[in-house]
Amino acid sequence: MSTNNLTNSRRHFLQSITGLGGATLAGSLLPSSLHAASPIMTPADPAAGHIFTAAPYLQYAAPDSMVVMFITNLLSYSWVEYGETSSLGQKAHSVTNGLVDAYNRVNRIKLNNLKPGTTYYYRVVSKEITGFEPYKLTYGNTLESELHSFTTPAERGNTMRCLILNDIHDRPHSIPHLVQMNGAEPYDFVFFNGDIFDYQTNEQQIVDHMLQPCISSFASTKPFMYVRGNHETRGKYSRDLHHYFCNPQGNQYYTFTWGPVHFTVLDTGEDKTDDTPVYAGIVDFDAYRREQQQWLQEVMQSRAFKKAAFNVVLMHIPPFYSGDWHGTMHCRELFNPLFNKYRIDMCISGHTHKHGVHPPVKEQHQYPIIIGGGPKEGQRTLIRLQADARNLRLTMLDDNGKEVGNYTVSK
Ligand SMILES: [Fe+2]
Known part of the structure; x- marks a missing residue:
């Protein structure tokens, strides 16, 4: 079963036990493609405030993509700013079934349409979500990581x-x-x-x-x-x-x-x-x-x-x-x-x-x-x-x- 299917089946299960509509439920309880009952949805150490529990770390790379992961302490909306120079200029976040992943802590954001064999600069940004009502979302502090860089693999590289x-x-x-x-x-x-x-x-x-x-x-x-x-x-x-x-x-x-x-x-x-x-x-x-x-x-x-x-x-x-x-x-x-x-x-x-x-x-x-x-x-x-x-x-x-x-x- 794919991650999406798993997410959908959990959503249907939660809808059936709560009687809530899909849009409301998906927006408030299932922000990321991660399961709702998990400790990953609970602030790790609320007294520590809004901090990066883990600064950005890179995962699977392809000639045209890179996956950036990072963890925040509090539930937030997070994204990656990136570009070919240190002035960045592009932004990426993850979207699941039309909803931008938010009200989560463990972030997995894929940068697509990158150029092969090219150096990119990036930083990650996270805005704490302090209140989440259906028509009233309240943001708290914004965190920014340091600037980092990576180089995408070459297309048909020979090493x-x-x-x-x-x-x-x-x-x-x-x-x-x-x-x-x-x-x-x-x-x-x-x-x-x-x-x-x-x-x-x-x-x-x-x-x-x-x-x-x-x-x-x-x-x-x-x-x-x-x-x-x-x-x-x-x-x-x-x-x-x-x-x-x-x-x-x-x-x-x-x-x-x-x-x-x-x-x-x-x-x-x-x-x-x-x-x-x-x-x-x-x-x-x-x-x-x-x-x-x-x-x-x-x-x-x-x-x-x-x-x-x-x-x-x-x-x-x-x-x-x-x-x-x-x-x-x-x-x-x-x-x-x-x-x-x-x-x-x-x-x-x-x-x-x-x-x-x-x-x-x-x-x-x-x-x-x-x-x-x-x-x-x-x-x-x-x-x-x-x-x-x-x-x-x-x-x-x-x-x-x-x-x-x-x-x-x-x-
Ligand atoms: Fe071992």
């Missing part, structure tokens, strides 16, 4: 350079530390390959342990993408985690192409069987992984997959070298035959906390499997992946910046 982190496990200082290991080497985006948290508690944890360290080190100028690990499926806030990120296709498993590389991102779910008592009957990952197998089959027959110079799979639990628990074995059973059949160039994972570069093994996996380390000091890694039309090069650095592995695929 891709990204950094991959995994298994941070609620150690926020590791994010800037590992990104710094890259030094002055240019990169286009950062990818988080799961288990950035131990389990999900609340919004403050997401802000303090991931968003803030990303913002302070790169995320207002470079986008990042993210896939869950098994740990992000745990805890009382795990069902709200997706509100804070924006993936291509708006999904938890997705594809994107950056220059010569087509990426397929799988959401590998939990590591134990669904009926394990600790899950208390409220997970259903077997069916979810099978759904992804069907989707993967379609992806691998797509034009984007076939015409890419390189195909890389990103998935938290690797299909080999991670024991024989159910999560690993089910990923192996469902995905590995497709990886072999459609000849992926590389699989990059985490999960084991033991870094390794595993070349292809006949009769098992005909592609290299790279596993990042973490989370303890001395075991953390930064993976640097770079490609041009001929070579896909991976380098893995430890948390002192020493190279601990590499792999190159040449065409």
